[in-house]
Amino acid sequence: MxxxxxxxxxxxxxxxxxxxxxxxxxxxxxxxxxxxxxxxxxxxxxxxAFPRSIGAAEAQGRSAADGRPVVYWRAGCKYCLRLRIRLGRDARRLHWVDIWRDPAGAAAVRAANDGNETVPTVMVAGRPHTNPDAAWVRARLSS
CATH class of the missing domain: 1.20.5 (Single alpha-helices involved in coiled-coils or other helix-helix interfaces)
Structure with missing residues (x-):
């Protein structure tokens, strides 16, 4: 922490x-x-600068219920910050998991990125997308 x-x-x-x-x-x-x-x-x-983080298990459960993407991030990551700023108010609608606070989140990111903790990793319907464009993420929110 x-x-x-x-x-x-x-x-x-x-x-x-x-x-x-x-x-x-x-x-x-x-x-x-x-x-x-x-x-x-x-x-x-x-x-x-980010919405409140939750645990990976809770984020996955919420995502399964409401269909919203899960964003795995860490503090100090310029790409995470860029995604957060470009999403604007829509960022609050996503489920955010800080991989430095949640070991299960870090494990999920490593599993999705060949053992690397590359963030932001966005999970949409169980499929990982590493460092996606904010417009793409926003489109997943509206669908």
Whole structure:
């Protein structure tokens, strides 16, 4: 669980260090701007940028009941973030599984990707699709 927060916390620390020099030299505007940019990056790469994750077994059960895809993801993955941003509000309609929090989810991703934990992996009707286009995923939501 802590692994998901390593990158965001590193970004906050780096931003603080980078903002210290301008703050000490009397440029508070530059310091605040630097810190804001690093904080934004940290927020985007944190688990907070994604809908609440559930376990793989629960996601598969829900998907079987309502037909919605299951998205396996992990914090810090730029492709997962890109999919999340491009889906917009539709992302809340999917079932999200954080593979760093759920060993069963990680096992499902490894089984689908020849032993690799390649994310995002989207399961639609039991078939895996690795790093699909957001428009394709949105089309699976409407069908």
């Amino acid at each position: 802590m692994r998901a927060w390593i990158l965001p916390m590193s970004l906050v620390i780096c931003g603080s260090v980078a903002a210290a020099a301008p703050a000490a030299s009397g440029s508070p505007g530059v310091a605040v701007s630097l810190l804001a940019v690093f904080a934004l990056l940290a927020g985007l790469h944190s688990p907070l």
